[in-house]
Amino acid sequence: xxxxxxxxxxxxxxxxxxxxxxxxxxxxxxxxxxxxxxxxxxxxxxxxxxxxxxxxxxxxxxxxxxxxxxxxxxxxxxxxxxxxxxxxxxxxxxxxxxxxxxxxxxxxxxxxxxxxxxxxxxxxxxxxxxxxxxxxxxxxxxxxxxxxxxxxxxxxxxxxxxxxxxxxxxxxxxxxxxxxxxxxxxxxxxxxxxxxxxxxxxxxxxxxxxxxxxxxxxxxxxxxxxxxxxxxxxxxxxxxxxxxxxxxxxxxxxxxxxxxxxxxxxxxxxxxxxxxxxxxxxxxxxxxxxxxxxxxxxxxxxxxxxxxxxxxxxxxxxxx
Numbered sequence: 001x002x003x004x005x006x007x008x009x010x011x012x013x014x015x016x017x018x019x020x021x022x023x024x025x026x027x028x029x030x031x032x033x034x035x036x037x038x039x040x041x042x043x044x045x046x047x048x049x050x051x052x053x054x055x056x057x058x059x060x061x062x063x064x065x066x067x068x069x070x071x072x073x074x075x076x077x078x079x080x081x082x083x084x085x086x087x088x089x090x091x092x093x094x095x096x097x098x099x100x101x102x103x104x105x106x107x108x109x110x111x112x113x114x115x116x117x118x119x120x121x122x123x124x125x126x127x128x129x130x131x132x133x134x135x136x137x138x139x140x141x142x143x144x145x146x147x148x149x150x151x152x153x154x155x156x157x158x159x160x161x162x163x164x165x166x167x168x169x170x171x172x173x174x175x176x177x178x179x180x181x182x183x184x185x186x187x188x189x190x191x192x193x194x195x196x197x198x199x200x201x202x203x204x205x206x207x208x209x210x211x212x213x214x215x216x217x218x219x220x221x222x223x224x225x226x227x228x229x230x231x232x233x234x235x236x237x238x239x240x241x242x243x244x245x246x247x248x249x250x251x252x253x254x255x256x257x258x259x260x261x262x263x264x265x266x267x268x269x270x271x272x273x274x275x276x277x278x279x280x281x282x283x284x285x286x287x288x289x290x291x292x293x294x295x296x297x298x299x300x301x302x303x304x305x306x307x308x309x310x311x312x313x314x315x316x317x318x319x320x
Contacts, residue, residue, distance in 0.1 A: 018031070022180055053122075054125075055090050055091035079173075192243070192280060286318075
């Protein structure tokens with residue numbers, strides 16, 4: 001079998017971006033499976049959620065947002081440390097860049113390697129890469145929960161760590177009034193999961209359970225369509241859980257039986273492809289997903305750092 005093009009290196013087509021107004025002063029931009037971003041209006045400021053991969057890409061999103069509001073960005077919230085979510089931060093001119101303490105530590109530990117890795121995997125997302133001034137550093141961090149008063153009668157925005165999942169430090173942004181959650185990559189709606197830096201067992205159990213207790217009426221996941229209505233939100237959460245549990249079953253069976261990493265990948269691909277194979281970035285993600293879960297079964301507690309070299313090694317072993 002011929003080897004597939006590396007990760008998303010052959011995905012060069014333009015994706016249609018759609019700005020949606022979820023409630024008064026609450027916005028989301030989706031793009032056919034590319035990373036989603038959002039914004040929430042305070043009384044006289046904005047909170048933006050996620051930063052995209054480059055300042056050039058972020059400026060295009062901000063231009064769309066400025067058709068609705070000219071309020072300055074006070075807070076830029078980063079759900080986690082991955083390069084395609086954070087390296088566009090300088091375009092926002094935010095007073096405060098917020099993340100979990102865990103995410104800031106991960107940027108210190110592996111931010112540079114992740115930048116090089118993701119640039120190789122997803123070159124199309126790195127529009128004008130020369131516009132990136134360097135790693136993005138949060139200026140305000142918290143461990144479990146941070147509340148932002150939006151002013152006037154707009155209520156509060158709650159930023160919360162629900163447990164280890166997609167990474168060691170993911171947070172979500174919860175608007176109790178309109179019952180909207182920006183879940184980052186902890187939940188995907190009609191998009192495949194990237195789990196190469198994940199904690200599969202925590203994520204599929206307590207972390208998703210905790211997010212589900214919010215009982216959101218709208219959910220913006222890291223990629224894919226916006227889930228509207230509690231049934232759709234619950235379906236997105238359970239789709240995410242099903243993907244993780246299916247991986248646990250297939251990779252675990254291969255590991256316990258003395259099979260190889262390639263055996264685990266083949267079985268997992270066969271199990272997931274009928275339901276998820278046509279969704280964005282499925283083929284891109286799965287080798288890295290399986291490698292990380294295999295490592296967990298080997299007792300590797302924290303994810304091994306992905307480098308451009310390791311990316312190619314795993315891809316060549318599994319997607320050939």
